[in-house]
Amino acid sequence: MQWVQLVVLGLLLGGVYAMMASGLTLLFGVMRVVNLAHAAFILLAAYLTYTLFENVAMDPMISLVVTMPLMFGLGVVLYLILFPRLEASPRYVEMTVLLTFGLALIVEGMLTFVFTGIFRSVRPVYSSTAINLGEIFMPTSQFYASTISFGLLIVLWAVLRFTKTGTAIRATMQNRSAAQIVGVNVRRVSAISFGIGMALAGAAGSLLSFMFPFFPARHWQWVAILLALIVLGGMGSIKGAVIGALLLAIASAFVTDLFGPTWSPITFYLTLFLILMLKPEGLFGAKVRL
Amino acid sequence: MAVVERREDLLEEAPGRKPGSRSRRVTLILSLALVLLFPAIAYPVFDSYAYVLQIGMLILMWVAMSSSWNIIGGFAGYISLGHGLFYAIGGYSAGLALAHWGISPFLFLPLAGLAAMGVGFLAGLITLRTRGPAFIVATIAMLFLGLLTFDNWEFIGGTNGLDLPLFQFPIEFLKVPFYYAMALTAIGAVYLSYRVAHSKFGLGLRAISQDETKAEVAGINTRWYKVWAFALSAIFIGMAGAIYGYSLTHLRPLTFFAIAVAARMVLAAIIGGRGTVAGPVVGAILIIGVNEVAVRQMGESAINIVFTGLILVVTLLFFPEGIVGSLRKAGRLPAFLDWD
Numbered sequence: 001m002q003w004v005q006l007v008v009l010g011l012l013l014g015g016v017y018a019m020m021a022s023g024l025t026l027l028f029g030v031m032r033v034v035n036l037a038h039a040a041f042i043l044l045a046a047y048l049t050y051t052l053f054e055n056v057a058m059d060p061m062i063s064l065v066v067t068m069p070l071m072f073g074l075g076v077v078l079y080l081i082l083f084p085r086l087e088a089s090p091r092y093v094e095m096t097v098l099l100t101f102g103l104a105l106i107v108e109g110m111l112t113f114v115f116t117g118i119f120r121s122v123r124p125v126y127s128s129t130a131i132n133l134g135e136i137f138m139p140t141s142q143f144y145a146s147t148i149s150f151g152l153l154i155v156l157w158a159v160l161r162f163t164k165t166g167t168a169i170r171a172t173m174q175n176r177s178a179a180q181i182v183g184v185n186v187r188r189v190s191a192i193s194f195g196i197g198m199a200l201a202g203a204a205g206s207l208l209s210f211m212f213p214f215f216p217a218r219h220w221q222w223v224a225i226l227l228a229l230i231v232l233g234g235m236g237s238i239k240g241a242v243i244g245a246l247l248l249a250i251a252s253a254f255v256t257d258l259f260g261p262t263w264s265p266i267t268f269y270l271t272l273f274l275i276l277m278l279k280p281e282g283l284f285g286a287k288v289r290l
Numbered sequence: 291m292a293v294v295e296r297r298e299d300l301l302e303e304a305p306g307r308k309p310g311s312r313s314r315r316v317t318l319i320l321s322l323a324l325v326l327l328f329p330a331i332a333y334p335v336f337d338s339y340a341y342v343l344q345i346g347m348l349i350l351m352w353v354a355m356s357s358s359w360n361i362i363g364g365f366a367g368y369i370s371l372g373h374g375l376f377y378a379i380g381g382y383s384a385g386l387a388l389a390h391w392g393i394s395p396f397l398f399l400p401l402a403g404l405a406a407m408g409v410g411f412l413a414g415l416i417t418l419r420t421r422g423p424a425f426i427v428a429t430i431a432m433l434f435l436g437l438l439t440f441d442n443w444e445f446i447g448g449t450n451g452l453d454l455p456l457f458q459f460p461i462e463f464l465k466v467p468f469y470y471a472m473a474l475t476a477i478g479a480v481y482l483s484y485r486v487a488h489s490k491f492g493l494g495l496r497a498i499s500q501d502e503t504k505a506e507v508a509g510i511n512t513r514w515y516k517v518w519a520f521a522l523s524a525i526f527i528g529m530a531g532a533i534y535g536y537s538l539t540h541l542r543p544l545t546f547f548a549i550a551v552a553a554r555m556v557l558a559a560i561i562g563g564r565g566t567v568a569g570p571v572v573g574a575i576l577i578i579g580v581n582e583v584a585v586r587q588m589g590e591s592a593i594n595i596v597f598t599g600l601i602l603v604v605t606l607l608f609f610p611e612g613i614v615g616s617l618r619k620a621g622r623l624p625a626f627l628d629w630d
Contacts, residue, residue: 034423085607093422094369098560099606101371105553105599112592216592220549224434227427266438272431276420 006257008136010250015146016207018245019153020222021229022238023200029173029236030193031083033096037104038201039223044107045071045205046122046214047115053122053209060122060210061144067202075198078103079191104219111216121213145207152203153242156196160238169193173236221265228272234282243283317626325350325473329466343465349578350472351534354479354526356558356570361486361523363556364565366516367499368418371552372429373527375413375436376406378546380528381535382440385452388536395536396471399529406528407521414520418513421502433547440543451542454535471533479526480571486522487567487630495519499565527555550595557602563612567629572613577601 024038045067052058052066086095121127126140160166171179172189180186208214229248233240252267275282324331328346336342355377362368380402384395395402417428441449459467486492494515497505506512535541554577562573584594609616617623 028423032423034427082603082607089610091367091610094367094426095606095610097423097426098369098556099603101553101556102599102602102606105550105602106596107599109592109595109597109599112595117592217549221434224430227430231424231427262442263438265434269431269435269438273416273428273435276424276428276431277416280420280424 002257003254005136006253007250008138009142010253011246012138012142012146013253014246014249015149015153016142016204016211017225017229017249018242019149019200019207020204021226021233021241021245022153022156023197023204024226025230025233025236025238025241026169026193026200027197028230029238030169031096031190032093033083033100034093034227034235035197036097036100036223037107038100038197039219039221039226040104040107040111041071041074041198041201042205042208042222043111043214043216043219045202046209047111047120047205049206049209050115050120050122053124059124060206061148064148064203064206067206068199071202071205072195072199075195076191078198079194083190083194084187104223108216108219115216117215117217119213119215122209124210127210141210145211148203148207152200156200156238159196165189165192224272225265225268228268228275231272231275231280231282234284237282237284240282240284311625313624313626314628322477325477329469339462340465343469345578345582347465347469347472347533347537348582349575350469350476351530352554352558352574352578353571354472354476354530355555356562356574357476357479357483357567358523358526359555360483360559360564360566360570361495362516362519363523364559364569365486365492365495365499366519367565368421368516368520369426369556370417370429370520370523371426371549371556372413372417372431372433372436373523373555374433374547374549374551376410376524376527377531377534377551378436378440378543379406379409379524380531381541381546382446382452382531383528384532385454385535385541386446388454389452395532396467399471399475399532402532403525403529406524406531410524411517411521414517418516418520433549433552437543437547440547447541449543451540454539454541456539457536465537468533468537472530475526475529475533478529480567482522482526483570484567484629486519491515491518496565550598553598553602557598559612560610561601561605561612563614563616563618566612566614566618568627569612569614572627576613 020038020042024035027033027035027038048067048070049058049060049063052063053060058066082099083096086092086099089095124141126144129140131138131140131143160170168179168184168189169192171182171184172186172193176186179189229244230241231244232248233242233244248268248271251271252264255267256264329343332342332346333339355373359370359373363370383405384398384402387393387398387401388395413432417425417432420428440446446452457464457467486495494505494510494512497508497510498512498515502512531546535546538545558573558577559570560573561576562571563569580597581594584597605612611619614623614627618628
């Protein structure tokens, strides 16, 4: 039953990946921004969680209550300061990618300065235990993180589906100028979406902090993984991001089993490369003219 | 000084010579003289001779790198964050030639450039099937695939790296050959950039950067233009990698593949002015100069990365055309910097 075990491990990890990727794909869908700083912000939240855990012994899962609103606020502020300026630029997409590249460097540098480059991890009691279901075993930390991630994804889905703001966000994702014509305040929607994406990054950071050891330069590796996930699913499609995340996480569990852990990232990079070459619109993306 | 003569030929031929060509020529000769005579001038002036030459070499290296990057990233408007790959190809091909066959990297230099160009051509064939943000993402994937391969490749030392024998030379002047090799590379890179900017090929690249569909309608074979631009942009980056790697005597994949390497190329080109010939040169001198002063004053620290990011963000927001581009727009570009 080796493969069942691998699928379970892949699904647990995939749940967390799915939440990280959904924030990234939401931003692309609403604003056509590829946020290269997404993983850097995830890491920022992870370090915040680390600080809270070390100083006031706050459980990382509870610190979600702190990181999510903080990151939401940071996202709205960053959006309002940085992006409206670029909207008129004829090279908007390029400029925003470079801008988020700069943001990623700033966050990385500040984290290195404050926390140094050494590995950190948050170690609550459940970080070293496991749940056994018959022959299947699940690390407790991954089980918790995955459950919370799926919970947040359901909340995200409900917000987009049933609230007025959510409808406006979906409208903007489908057609920005048409949404504007029917009276959607596109700038407000974009600011809120950026906030939501960052809040999801905040949650992801809190959860990652007790799943993996981390150091500041790590985020490049993660952002490449996240990009692979959303490219596979189709950029701008949240459903696609979730399915892409689950598929790739399972695939990488198998690759790890067959070739060893050093080669597991290659699943993501190769997929990213191949999908971009063969089917750039991904599994569920509308054919976006990039 | 063959470069100078040829460039003057060009100016003679160019119809409708712009005013200020004399000051441009003077600048060119002065800066070439400065670059080539610097080791001789610096020797009696500075106590820390090796350090000064090292800085000179670094400035020249980044001039070469960002001028090369500018061919695809500036002229053609395809932002690549994966050019660290070509840096690594150059560094490792020369390093392996030295470690296994005893060929000096200085002699191997043209081959290192060719190797980088070959890889660039193949990588371009694949990655340039995408455009816009998808291209940027593809180049990042290319970089990470390269890093992963190099890290796990036993023959080239994997993550542990590859040790190179020391260059046998009087220790006091050890940096001099490295400096001159890098100077040749930088001059070559700027010359290539100049030639591209002043050719039909360069015109085609600019058309692509403005509107690819229209460029295609106008009869430009956009695919081959882009692939060639990508391949050409790899040559001098590979050569710079070969020289720099030799000067380190120890090659590690992360030295070449670090995202900070790509970041610096992009940053120098953007600050100076993307899509101009003089821009990357100005940008590289500025960036490395400021960086060295900062490191000297405050020590090597993570704040450097913060500043790199901050400068990039501020430039993009407030003067996206860079120094040269903004000055030109305002009609205040001094003639000696107008190389386009």
